[in-house]
Amino acid sequence: MIDEQTVEHLSNLCKLEFSENEKTIIIEDLNNILCFVDKIKEVDTSSVEPLIYLSDRNNVLAGDSVSKDALKKEDALSNSPSDNSDFFVVPKIL
16 A cells, blocks of 8 residues: 555655645555556456457558669669678768
């Protein structure tokens, strides 16, 4: 259970200040949340298959297409001041 000391500790970590009334409300709210979590923990999920995706669709991607007017690798690299036959070589920046 959450007590005033715990709320004080959390508020110090978060650099927040609360009035006594706000602390009382926060304690009550946090304890209600913890009670709810305890109720959820009681549910038997041993026969439930884990859900990884919310949808049956997985990696729906658009198809790749190459334009016939695309620049050939040799033409692109011919204007490069430095290349390694397969890619551009650029100066190290770090």
